[in-house]
Amino acid sequence: LIWQVEQSGTPMATDYTRYLQQTRQQWFREQLLKAMAQQDIAVNKKNYTRLIDSLQKEAQQTQLLWIEQFMTTKPDVPSASFIILQYIMQAIQPDWTVCNRLFHKIKVDETPTYYYQQLKEKLLAQHNQSAGAMMPDVRLRQANHQPFSFSSLQGQYVLLDFWASWCGPCRKEIPAWKKIYEKYRPQGLEIVGISGDRYD
Numbered sequence: 001l002i003w004q005v006e007q008s009g010t011p012m013a014t015d016y017t018r019y020l021q022q023t024r025q026q027w028f029r030e031q032l033l034k035a036m037a038q039q040d041i042a043v044n045k046k047n048y049t050r051l052i053d054s055l056q057k058e059a060q061q062t063q064l065l066w067i068e069q070f071m072t073t074k075p076d077v078p079s080a081s082f083i084i085l086q087y088i089m090q091a092i093q094p095d096w097t098v099c100n101r102l103f104h105k106i107k108v109d110e111t112p113t114y115y116y117q118q119l120k121e122k123l124l125a126q127h128n129q130s131a132g133a134m135m136p137d138v139r140l141r142q143a144n145h146q147p148f149s150f151s152s153l154q155g156q157y158v159l160l161d162f163w164a165s166w167c168g169p170c171r172k173e174i175p176a177w178k179k180i181y182e183k184y185r186p187q188g189l190e191i192v193g194i195s196g197d198r199y200d
Contacts, residue, residue: 015070015079016086023066028059056092063087064098076107081115088122096126140194148192156188164196 020026035051067083074080084102088094103123108116127133137151150158161177163170181191 011077012079012082015074015077016083019063019066019070019083019086023059023062025059028055028062031055060087060091060093060095063091064095067102068098071102071105075105078113078115080106081113081119085115085119085122088119096123096130099123100127143195150192153190153192156190157184159189159191161191161193162196163193166197 032052032055035048035055064087067087070083071080080102084099084106088099100123103119106116112120128136135150137149139150140148142148159177159180161173163173165171177191181189
């Protein structure tokens with residue numbers, strides 16, 4: 001298990017090292033490890049959870065403040081995209097509103113960097129999963145090999161059920177789904193079961 005990797009020799013590595021040091025990432029990690037080692041989680045679950053949440057919140061606020069300051073001086077360097085991407089990947093609950101605002105401050109030339117493209121994709125994926133977002137028209141293959149498209153259900157309420165025939169609890173829920181479907185179908189409910197089984 002690799003806990004820490006240090007890089008040097010490039011402007012991006014220098015910026016990222018400064019980010020880690022000035023946002024006290026090592027200190028926060030040590031505090032989390034100390035909390036995990038000292039707390040009797042079974043007995044003091046509320047206190048433990050409160051401490052962990054507090055440390056994570058403080059760490060994320062510190063990171064975002066640093067990135068905000070960094071973006072005022074270096075919005076045009078590849079490090080900007082890379083550091084925001086690292087924040088998103090490491091945060092328990094990233095502040096997506098701030099991340100989107102920071103993303104739009106990045107200045108890119110005609111050829112966006114790999115990290116810029118990755119960050120753009122992450123933010124787009126998150127936006128597509130947020131409440132009220134338009135669902136992409138996913139196309140699937142039915143058990144009878146006929147194509148199925150979610151656009152065919154436009155204007156209806158759709159409940160997705162991910163299941164598999166080898167999953168006992170999944171099969172056990174089928175009668176309950178049938179009752180729900182019968183009750184709410186007149187209001188426009190459709191249930192789409194997406195199976196983990198393989199159909200060759």
